[in-house]
Amino acid sequence: MVSTKQFVYWGTKGFFEDTVKSLIISLRSGVEYFGLSNETIYISITILVLFIIILGNALNWNEKSNKILMWMTSLLLATVVYNQLQFMIFKVPFLNARTALFFVPLVSIPFALSFQILFQKFKTCSLLLLIFILSLFVQHFIRGYSVRTNFEWYYDQNTYQVLDYIKSMVESGQVPKPVKVNCYWIFYPSMSYHVTQNYSEFIEIALWDTKIKDDTNSIFYYTESAEKDQILERFDVIKDFGYGARMLVRAKGK
8 A cells, every 4th residue: 555655644845835734734624614725724823823932932032041932942943944954855755744743742832832921921912812722722622523524534434335335236236246346546445445355246346546537347436526527428426425525426328
């Protein structure tokens, strides 16, 4: 799976694009905010965090007795610079999403220390800002918690439904046994595993990386809605999943 790039947790676009942006969007956990785009949310949170840390350091610059904030900010900056240098010199790609989780404490500590400095200088304004930020955290966790939906590995949540639906069509005699099935690459690890374990009598899955444009044998194709316009010439949508985000299509005339 690694050799075929089914696991990719790195990028080469830049530290902020590959690491910071992907981490913020992942922590969003699918919660909507007034229809704001990922780009807007990413920019807003980045500006707020940088503003608090920079302001805290500026107010604390002449305080010789309190150097913790300076050292923690320096550690954060050194880590960012190190990531940039290893990419520029050794072409080591930038970490992405969950692999960059260690940046959360690296940012949270100077952020909290900066807030402490602000609270000492501007108690009323800092208290109001703190209440606002804490309320955002609380409502985010409440809105993001749901036992009926998931964000991580979301693309595997309908695997059994898809396979059971195809199996029922085989058992009813609507398609041959075993029926040939293909799927979009992101669904392949889960689909191929469960077909091998439980559905091999009814389903024959295409080989890994069999492009649907070159596949004339598969009767069914499970994919994301983004591919809809590209395949409708050859396929009909017979069932959708995840509120239309994913769909099962059938080859016309088969």
